[in-house]
Amino acid sequence: MSSTEPSDGVAVLCGGVGAARLLAGVVRAVDGAQVTAIVNTGDDVMLHGLHVSPDLDTVTYTLAGAVNTETGWGLQGETWQAMAMVRRYGGIDWFNLGDRDLGTHLYRTHRLRQGASLTEVTAEIAAAWELTLTVLPVTDDPLQTRVTVADEGEIGFQDYFVRRHHDVAVSAVRFVGAETARPAPGVIEAIEQAGVVLIAPSNPIVSIGPLLAVPGVREALLQRRSDTIAISGIVAGKALKGPADRLLVELGHEASVTGVARLYADLASTLVIDDADRDSCAQVEASGMHCLVADTIMRDPEVAAQLTRSILDEHRARTQEQNR
Ligand code: FO1
Secondary structure, three states: OOOOOOOOOEEEEEOOHHHHHHHHHHHHHOOHHHEEEEEOOOOOEEEOOEEEOHHHHHHHHHHOOOEOOOOOOOEOOOOOHHHHHHHHOOOOOOOOOOHHHHHHHHHHHHHHHOOOOHHHHHHHHHHHOOOOOEEEEOEOOOOEEEEEEOOOEEEEHHHHHHHOOOOOOEEEEEEEOHHHOOEOOOHHHHHHHOOEEEEOOOOOOOOHHHHHHOOOHHHHHHOOHHHEEEEOOEEOOEEOOOOHHHHHHHOOOOOOHHHHHHHHOOOOOEEEEEHHHHHHHHHHHHOOOEEEEEOOOOOOHHHHHHHHHHHHHHHHHHHHHHHO
16 A cells, blocks of 8 residues: 555544444445444443453443443343352442453453453454454553543543443533553554544444543644534434433533534534434534535344445545545
């Protein structure tokens, strides 16, 4: 490939379930060897002395075809014997770790204690599941999303998301450790060298927010704006999954595709919105982004692959137009 030819690589900024479903389509539309997932680690949590990386595992299990498709996280065919024992002893039982899933956390924790980096362990786990794409944590350094909730003050992300069922009002979010965190090896290179950068339809505040808070990531993206395409996880004013709609409003944004456009306008040149929001295209464009309307409800990997193909076709056409 000559240095003037655009690369076929696709870098995807990822949270958990929504990103994993998109990636399952991306690897159908594009050779997996060309795909790099850059994944949020702000949700990571220490439980029972184990390092749990929910978004990395959701991406890995989904791409392996092993995820529990009902929940979108955890493994299919899971059993819960270990959790039953923890409950018997009065231990922490609000975060459900299945017996098979526990094996992943045992392995990760052991390897980290041996001195391996999270990037290395993630690659080992991905290889064991025979994934073709590259899965990277955004950073190997500690990064912790913390939220301030009414009457309680600041709590950990999983305390908010799982223990309180994200059913409490949030007044602030911060990413502890972000200022000193360094992008993991390969993260900046993936953004710089990709032909297209996708921002998955993940929660803009608590899933994509931590990635952008790691110094260097936002700066690298700003250089790639014309090749960066975001997919809205808000459809008809509602989050596809999780609390994004509520969080956006609580933190002073609009829970709509226009609100998402305003958050991403400096980083991405195009926002993909669902057919249901077709009438909001003009408002998206008023924020300075192109608007692409598509079916964004990823019921199965083939819908996600079709969405990916539409995005790549649109990007190719726009690039040709600009070079004419
Ligand atoms: N989400 C829940 O709502 N309840 C759980 O008990 C839970 C357990 C869990 C275990 C492993 C894992 O990888 C993910 C898990 N999740 C659970 C999902 C996770 O909390 C969220 O999906 C993400 O952190 C948000 O992206």
